[in-house]
Amino acid sequence: ILNVEQSPQSLHVQEGDSTNFTCSFPSSNFYALHWYRWETAKSPEALFVMTLNGDEKKKGRISATLNTKEGYSYLYIKGSQPEDSATYLCAFGDYKLSFGAGTTVTVRA
Amino acid sequence: NAGVTQTPKFQVLKTGQSMTLQCAQDMNHNSMYWYRQDPGMGLRLIYYSASEGTTDKGEVPNGYNVSRLNKREFSLRLESAAPSQTSVYFCASSKGVGNQPQHFGDGTRLSIL
Numbered sequence: 001i002l003n004v005e006q007s008p009q010s011l012h013v014q015e016g017d018s019t020n021f022t023c024s025f026p027s028s029n030f031y032a033l034h035w036y037r038w039e040t041a042k043s044p045e046a047l048f049v050m051t052l053n054g055d056e057k058k059k060g061r062i063s064a065t066l067n068t069k070e071g072y073s074y075l076y077i078k079g080s081q082p083e084d085s086a087t088y089l090c091a092f093g094d095y096k097l098s099f100g101a102g103t104t105v106t107v108r109a
Numbered sequence: 110n111a112g113v114t115q116t117p118k119f120q121v122l123k124t125g126q127s128m129t130l131q132c133a134q135d136m137n138h139n140s141m142y143w144y145r146q147d148p149g150m151g152l153r154l155i156y157y158s159a160s161e162g163t164t165d166k167g168e169v170p171n172g173y174n175v176s177r178l179n180k181r182e183f184s185l186r187l188e189s190a191a192p193s194q195t196s197v198y199f200c201a202s203s204k205g206v207g208n209q210p211q212h213f214g215d216g217t218r219l220s221i222l
Contacts, residue, residue: 004151031207031208032207032208034210034211036211042215043113043199043213043214043215043216044152044199044211044213045213046210046211046212049208049209049210051208089151089152091151091152093207094206094207095157095159095165095206095207096154096157096167096168097142097154097207097211098151098154098168099144099151099152099153100151101149101150101151102151
């Protein structure tokens with residue numbers, strides 16, 4: 001069982017503001033780091049899979065960075081919109097993914 | 110464009126009853142997974158199948174069995190349901206393990222009384 005921690009557990013952001021949050025994972029034996037968005041009443045949807053130290057991925061207003069040496073990844077949301085309200089999950093591992101408990105983002109109009 | 114289909118969506122069982130959750134994917138993916146999701150916890154891997162014909166235990170396999178029926182289908186069986194198995198169950202699939210994104214079904218909400 002790999003310890004994957006996400007912080008904060010939840011956050012509220014005003015529409016138009018930018019925000020970011022963290023995923024921490026073991027820095028040894030790195031294989032891959034996944035980010036998923038999970039909207040209420042839907043199933044998790046893949047955002048990014050990151051495999052290289054220093055990797056940066058971008059999808060629209062959402063981007064992620066990866067530091068495998070120190071064991072963390074940041075997810076950034078630029079200019080938050082109400083449709084960005086969701087729980088964002090990170091997961092770490094190879095054959096067996098260990099998921100964090102998620103960061104729940106609420107965007108207030 | 111179905112993706113990953115899980116059946117049933119909801120089920121209520123009595124303690125000791127058995128049940129099979131069905132999962133099918135139409136994306137020609139090699140790998141399939143079963144997770145459970147409990148309040149305040151992340152998704153926890155029950156079993157996975159890296160490729161057709163293989164299955165392996167995940168983090169929380171006790172009380173469950175799986176069958177990779179063919180490349181499309183991966184079922185999860187509860188032989189003797191217990192209240193601790195009340196959860197939401199998700200099936201997922203991916204092209205390969207580890208560095209490929211997983212595609213999730215809509216989940217099965219299972220209550221055991």
